[in-house]
Amino acid sequence: MAGRKAEIKMHEKMAGWLTEDEEGYHFVYDDQYLLSESPEAVSLTLPLTHIAFSSKVMFPFFDGLIPEGWLLDIAEKNWKLNSRDRMGLLLACCKDCIGAVSVIEIPNIE
Numbered sequence: 001m002a003g004r005k006a007e008i009k010m011h012e013k014m015a016g017w018l019t020e021d022e023e024g025y026h027f028v029y030d031d032q033y034l035l036s037e038s039p040e041a042v043s044l045t046l047p048l049t050h051i052a053f054s055s056k057v058m059f060p061f062f063d064g065l066i067p068e069g070w071l072l073d074i075a076e077k078n079w080k081l082n083s084r085d086r087m088g089l090l091l092a093c094c095k096d097c098i099g100a101v102s103v104i105e106i107p108n109i110e
Helices: 031-035 069-079 086-093
Strands: 004-010 013-021 024-029 053-055 101-106
Touching: 004 086, 013 031, 013 101, 024 031, 069 086, 086 101
Parallel strands: none
Antiparallel strands: 004 013, 004 101, 013 024, 024 053
């Protein structure tokens, strides 16, 4: 499976990267972001650190950004996405989320 990657922004500043590969999901903060004047964690469950986070399933914080109910139904139909493709839904639906975090797809990583 080819990996998928997203740039994670916090208040429109690049904060880190979320990737999906055959081993699961990985989130890492950008070093420049960590060294910036007042970095904020994207979530209490993803505290500021240089160490990468890894999980077999989508991190609950990012999964919570994905719409639910009728809005999820519309997204699945419009983009022909499976509700179990959490990364696909996150990339399609969360470029312009409500709140401080946005998810920008970075096309084609190997």
